[in-house]
Amino acid sequence: xxxxxxxxxxRALRNRKFLFFSVLYPSILFLIIAxxxxxxxxxxxxxxxxxTYMMVSMASFGALTAVLMGNSERIAKERESGWVRxxxxxxxxxxxxxxxxxxxxxxxSLPSIxxxxxxxxxxKHVRLDPWQWLALTxxxxxxxxxxxxxxxxxxxxxxxxxVRPITMIVYFGLSMLGGLWMPxxxxxxxxxxIAKWLPTxxxxxxxxxxEQSQAPxxxxxxxxxxxxxxxxxxxxxxxxxxxxxx
Numbered sequence: 001x002x003x004x005x006x007x008x009x010x011r012a013l014r015n016r017k018f019l020f021f022s023v024l025y026p027s028i029l030f031l032i033i034a035x036x037x038x039x040x041x042x043x044x045x046x047x048x049x050x051x052t053y054m055m056v057s058m059a060s061f062g063a064l065t066a067v068l069m070g071n072s073e074r075i076a077k078e079r080e081s082g083w084v085r086x087x088x089x090x091x092x093x094x095x096x097x098x099x100x101x102x103x104x105x106x107x108x109s110l111p112s113i114x115x116x117x118x119x120x121x122x123x124k125h126v127r128l129d130p131w132q133w134l135a136l137t138x139x140x141x142x143x144x145x146x147x148x149x150x151x152x153x154x155x156x157x158x159x160x161x162x163v164r165p166i167t168m169i170v171y172f173g174l175s176m177l178g179g180l181w182m183p184x185x186x187x188x189x190x191x192x193x194i195a196k197w198l199p200t201x202x203x204x205x206x207x208x209x210x211e212q213s214q215a216p217x218x219x220x221x222x223x224x225x226x227x228x229x230x231x232x233x234x235x236x237x238x239x240x241x242x243x244x245x246x
Contacts, residue, residue, distance in 0.1 A: 022069070023112045026062030027119045030054055033181070034124060045185040048211055051124035053183060055116060056207035059140050061180045062112030064200065067105040067148035068171055075155025076163035105151065109144050113137055132210055139206045139216070146199055146224050147174075149231035156238035174200040199227040 037050035046053055117133065120126040128136070150170070158166045175181055177191070178200025184192055195201045202220035209216045 022062060022066035022108060023115055026058040026065065026112055027116050029061070029181070030058040030116055030119060031123065033058075034120075037124075039125065043183045043185065046183070046208060046212075048208060050183075051120060052126050052211055053208065055120035055124075055126055056136065056140070056211060057180045057204050059113045059116040059136070060143070060200070060204045060207065061175055062116055063109040063140055063144035064147050064171070064175065064180070064203075066109035066112055067144045068151040068154075069167060070105045070108065071148055071151025072154040072158070072167045073163050075152060076158050077160045079156070080160040105148050106141065106144060110137075110141055113140050128211065129213075132213070135210045136207050139210060140203075143203045143206060143224060146203070146228040146231060149228055149235050153231050153235040153238055156235060156241075174198060177201075178204065180204060197223065199224055 034051040034054045039049055039051065041050065042048060043050055043053045114137070117126075117137070151167075154163065154167055154170065177195055178184070178198045179187075179195055180200055184195045184201060187195060202223040205220045206216045206224075209220075
């Protein structure tokens with residue numbers, strides 16, 4: 001399995017388009033959204049300035065991009081090309097393939113988080129305590145596993161031709177409705193009520209709580225745990241179903 005993880009990492013690092021969208025694109029969006037914002041005006045209902053608020057949102061968005069886009073498209077295409085079928089003929093267990101995909105995506109997601117933090121600290125002068133930087137990095141990185149599981153599920157659900165539009169709809173839908181591109185407090189009340197139950201909203205809320213030196217809300221943690229169980233369970237079921245077809 002270690003060899004497969006190394007192979008997956010090498011493939012990801014050679015894909016310049018993927019690296020741009022997962023590592024650099026979130027930082028560019030951060031500068032576009034928070035570039036002219038001052039360091040005193042607070043986002044309604046959060047107590048955070050716009051640069052501080054959007055730093056966590058864009059770091060979460062970058063990690064989401066790396067694990068969701070990377071896993072879903074690669075798995076769907078590898079199923080069609082016969083690569084997954086060939087791996088089943090080796091001693092690699094089925095869970096090893098899924099773990100290798102998740103591990104490689106998680107490694108690639110870390111630079112996207114760090115780059116957004118570096119840009120926010122350098123350009124917008126966001127200042128936090130050392131423990132907050134470490135806690136933010138750990139929580140966003142660990143939380144990305146929820147969407148890595150979703151990427152695996154979509155990869156086994158969709159065909160090679162359909163996987164990109166399906167992934168893009170899920171990707172943009174979760175990002176926008178979850179408040180990663182703009183504060184959810186700017187939404188109409190009915191949309192805010194929906195956003196509060198989305199995993200992306202809970203994902204960003206973990207980091208926002210840390211920025212305010214607060215413990216993450218139990219509700220947000222519970223939402224992420226439930227969605228992880230649903231996505232991982234769905235991925236496992238789809239994998240077994242795909243295995244029976246092979």
